[in-house]
Amino acid sequence: MKKTIAGGAGSAAGFEVALPHPRTSQPAPALTRFLENEGLLAAVLLAPTVLLLSLFIAYPFVMGVWLSLSSTSVGNPGEFVGLRNFVKAWNDSIFRTAFGNTFFYTFWATVFKLVLGMWLALLLNRHFRGKRLVRASMLLPFIVPTVLSTFAWRWMFDPTFSVLNWLLYQGGLITTKLPFLSDGTYGLWCAIVVNTWRGMPFFAITLLAGLQTISPDLHEAASLDGANGWHRFWHVTWPLLKPVTLVVVVFSVIQTFSDFQLIYVLTGGGPANATHLLATYAYQIGVATGLLGEGAAISLFMLPVLFIVVWVQLRYLRRLEGA
Amino acid sequence: MVIEKRWKTWVFFYIPLAVFVVGTLFPFYWMLITAIRPDAELYRSWRAATNTPFWTLQPTLEHFRDLMAKTTFPRWLWNTFFIAVASTLISLFCGLLAGYALARLRFPMAGTLGTSIFVTYLVPPTLLFIPLADIIRNFQLGNTPWALILTYPTFLIPFCTWLLMGYFKTIPKELEECARIDGATRFGAMTRIIFPIAVPGILSAGIFAFTLSWNEFIYALVFLSSPERKTVPVGVVSELIRGDIYFWGQLMAGALLGSIPVALVYSFFVEYYVTGLTGSVKG
Numbered sequence: 001m002k003k004t005i006a007g008g009a010g011s012a013a014g015f016e017v018a019l020p021h022p023r024t025s026q027p028a029p030a031l032t033r034f035l036e037n038e039g040l041l042a043a044v045l046l047a048p049t050v051l052l053l054s055l056f057i058a059y060p061f062v063m064g065v066w067l068s069l070s071s072t073s074v075g076n077p078g079e080f081v082g083l084r085n086f087v088k089a090w091n092d093s094i095f096r097t098a099f100g101n102t103f104f105y106t107f108w109a110t111v112f113k114l115v116l117g118m119w120l121a122l123l124l125n126r127h128f129r130g131k132r133l134v135r136a137s138m139l140l141p142f143i144v145p146t147v148l149s150t151f152a153w154r155w156m157f158d159p160t161f162s163v164l165n166w167l168l169y170q171g172g173l174i175t176t177k178l179p180f181l182s183d184g185t186y187g188l189w190c191a192i193v194v195n196t197w198r199g200m201p202f203f204a205i206t207l208l209a210g211l212q213t214i215s216p217d218l219h220e221a222a223s224l225d226g227a228n229g230w231h232r233f234w235h236v237t238w239p240l241l242k243p244v245t246l247v248v249v250v251f252s253v254i255q256t257f258s259d260f261q262l263i264y265v266l267t268g269g270g271p272a273n274a275t276h277l278l279a280t281y282a283y284q285i286g287v288a289t290g291l292l293g294e295g296a297a298i299s300l301f302m303l304p305v306l307f308i309v310v311w312v313q314l315r316y317l318r319r320l321e322g323a
Numbered sequence: 324m325v326i327e328k329r330w331k332t333w334v335f336f337y338i339p340l341a342v343f344v345v346g347t348l349f350p351f352y353w354m355l356i357t358a359i360r361p362d363a364e365l366y367r368s369w370r371a372a373t374n375t376p377f378w379t380l381q382p383t384l385e386h387f388r389d390l391m392a393k394t395t396f397p398r399w400l401w402n403t404f405f406i407a408v409a410s411t412l413i414s415l416f417c418g419l420l421a422g423y424a425l426a427r428l429r430f431p432m433a434g435t436l437g438t439s440i441f442v443t444y445l446v447p448p449t450l451l452f453i454p455l456a457d458i459i460r461n462f463q464l465g466n467t468p469w470a471l472i473l474t475y476p477t478f479l480i481p482f483c484t485w486l487l488m489g490y491f492k493t494i495p496k497e498l499e500e501c502a503r504i505d506g507a508t509r510f511g512a513m514t515r516i517i518f519p520i521a522v523p524g525i526l527s528a529g530i531f532a533f534t535l536s537w538n539e540f541i542y543a544l545v546f547l548s549s550p551e552r553k554t555v556p557v558g559v560v561s562e563l564i565r566g567d568i569y570f571w572g573q574l575m576a577g578a579l580l581g582s583i584p585v586a587l588v589y590s591f592f593v594e595y596y597v598t599g600l601t602g603s604v605k606g
Contacts, residue, residue: 035510042430045420049440049480052417056455056477057443064454116343123340134340136593138347143589143596145538147556148578152350155357155571161366163353163376197346202600209601229335251445258447261540265560279449279541286453287545296453303450310445314438 067296074290085297095298098269098276102302105192105277106256112196113252114245117203122233124204125211135205142201150265153194157181157266184274187267191275195262199255203248210244211237243316250313257309258302278302354582357575358386365572386572387580395551396577399558404584406468406554407536410475414532415525417476418483423513425484426491427499437488444481448541456545470546471554475536482535483528486602490524491517523595530592531599537585555581 035041068085072078089095124135141149156163157180168174181187214237222232260279263269269276269284276284278301286295357365359382390396424430425437455474456465464470494517502512518525543557550562559577563570589596 032508032510036508038428038509039430041509042424042428042433045424045428046436049417049421049484050436052413052473052476052480053440053443056458056474057446057451060451060454060458061446063458064451067454067457119339120343123336123343126336128336128340134344136590138343139589139593139596139600140351140586141347143534143585144351144582145540145556145585147538147540147560148581149350149354151559151574151578152354152357155569155575156350156353158571161571166376197350201347205597206601209597254445254447258449260449261556264540264544282449282453283541283545287456292453292457299450299453302447306445306447306450310442313445314441 064296064300067293068300070293072293074292078293081293085294086301088294089298089301094273094276095281097274098278098281098298099301101188101275102257102277105188105195105259106253109192109195109199109256110249110252112192113199113203114249116196117200118207118245120200120204121207121211122237124208135208139201139205141198146198146261147265149198150194150262153190153197154181154266157190181267182271184271187271187275191263191266194266195256195259198262199252203252206244206248207241210241214240246316247313250309253309254306257305351582354575354579357571358579359383360572361385362572386570386576390573390576390580394558394562394573394577395553396555396558396580398551399553399555400580400584402468402552403537403554403556403581406471406475407533409468409472410479410536411529411532413472414476414479414483415529417480418487418528419518419521419525421480421484422487423491423517426488427496427513427517440481440484443477444485446478448478448539452541452545455542459546465546466548466552468552471536471539471543474542474546475539479532479535483532486528486531486599487521487524489602490521494520523598526592527595527599527602530588530596533588534585534596 035044069080069082070078071081071084120138124131124138128134155161159177159179159182162177162180164180165174165177168178179186180190218236219232222236227235258279259277260283263275263277263280264283267275269280273281278298282295282299285291285298289295356377356379360379361381361383362385364379364381421440425433425440459465459470459474464473498516498520499512502516503509507515538556539554540556543554544560547553547557550558553562555577559574559581563574563577
């Protein structure tokens with residue numbers, strides 16, 4: 001007696017024909033009875049996930065805290081030194097710069113991504129020819145490996161052959177080359193530009209999904225009442241879009257605050273350590289120099305901020321579920 | 324529809340949209356044009372009268388040829404592909420089971436577990452890479468593909484679980500109840516009734532997970548050391564720059580070739596990808 005389920009691997013439409021008597025290949029009775037228990041089945045299903053996550057997230061986390069309190073370096077097991085690594089980092093001027101840069105970078109990149117992403121979402125929400133193609137191509141910066149696209153930007157910011165300098169020069173806006181990556185302040189702003197370029201599509205597409213759930217009737221009604229474009233956005237669209245915006249901003253803040261690859265490729269933290277973020281400085285101390293304890297301490301400085309952001313997010317989710 | 328004057332449509336719609344399109348795509352065009360430009364033209368003086376930065380009259384495939392023949396680039400492509408597929412499969416397997424358990428089963432600690440999986444979703448890799456490098460060394464996994472295949476799921480599983488949990492919640496409970504009345508076991512109802520229906524959700528999660536692991540950088544940078552073991556992003560950064568010299572033609576050819584596979588996967592499954600992307604933040 002062999003039966004197979006029609007449309008087993010098919011689409012959602014396939015299941016209607018299914019629902020046969022799936023009694024066919026029963027496992028051993030003992031195992032069956034075991035898995036009929038909801039709690040035990042849940043334990044079995046969750047085991048692989050819990051195992052992997054505790055091995056490669058929880059354990060490293062505990063280990064990271066231990067490392068940050070020790071003087072471990074490569075090839076030297078080290079000993080407990082209390083908070084000395086944290087104090088040392090705090091008194092280090094490069095660390096102070098990196099710390100400030102991280103906030104500066106996160107703040108401005110998030111503001112730009114939000115404003116431009118919202119604008120782009122509003123544009124893409126209209127009907128025009130080639131809409132699907134434009135929408136699909138807008139996500140490209142987000143799809144492509146960040147490291148590789150950042151290389152293209154680095155080449156565009158090249159001190160000698162920068163195409164952007166060429167454009168500005170030909171346009172009569174500058175007479176000498178701008179020191180894009182050879183000056184600390186310029187360098188950080190360049191990183192903010194690249195981060196905005198990369199992250200804006202994520203905002204745009206997610207906000208667009210939010211926009212599409214807003215009924216056009218609401219805008220119709222508002223414009224009959226005499227509301228202009230800006231009023232319609234501010235009093236109709238924005239309030240309805242606030243929840244999804246908050247979630248997107250939280251995700252983006254976490255990613256931007258802990259960013260590594262963009263700076264690593266674009267400036268490498270230079271010139272003269274002026275553009276380090278916490279993550280790149282932790283890499284330089286922990287991996288490139290081999291001072292594991294100090295590196296771990298530097299990356300743990302990210303924790304309070306991440307903690308606050310996650311807490312806000314969880315509270316917000318709770319409120320949604322409660323409502 | 325709200326009716327607008329013609330010039331207004333241009334000023335408020337077409338021109339801004341065109342600026343967005345050009346700004347978004349220009350770096351890719353620049354990658355392409357650099358990759359096919361001969362070296363002699365690439366490093367021509369900034370103010371030379373003959374400078375034509377936006378096109379080239381002598382396109383060449385020399386940079387691509389060098390990249391494929393003189394470097395281990397093909398090897399990196401294969402490594403990246405293998406690691407991305409393996410870690411995606413592991414994450415889908417774990418996420419599917421965990422997502423089902425959290426969406427459907429009642430058991431003690433369900434809420435706590437759900438929350439902690441969500442919190443691990445928000446832990447960025449840069450927080451843990453130093454202790455993790457130590458652990459990888461202790462497990463004798465350093466410089467092997469397994470170092471990445473086993474650690475990428477740490478950021479993929481929470482995402483897959485979260486997305487699939489949401490998907491399972493949209494499937495009516497009655498379907499399973501019918502199957503159980505017909506004599507299906509709990510396990511059977513899950514694998515034969517619910518999982519097949521969830522295929523679109525699985526596909527979304529899989530596509531998104533694949534692109535995430537293709538793009539991952541810091542773990543690959545820290546855990547791998549020998550050139551022939553590297554993934555594309557790490558190989559391009561660490562092997563194509565010799566000393567302080569940047570071979571821009573080759574670098575851009577590598578950036579282009581390293582981007583094409585994900586761009587292709589994406590273009591075939593745009594809708595699924597977008598579902599995955601928007602689902603990843605919906606919560």
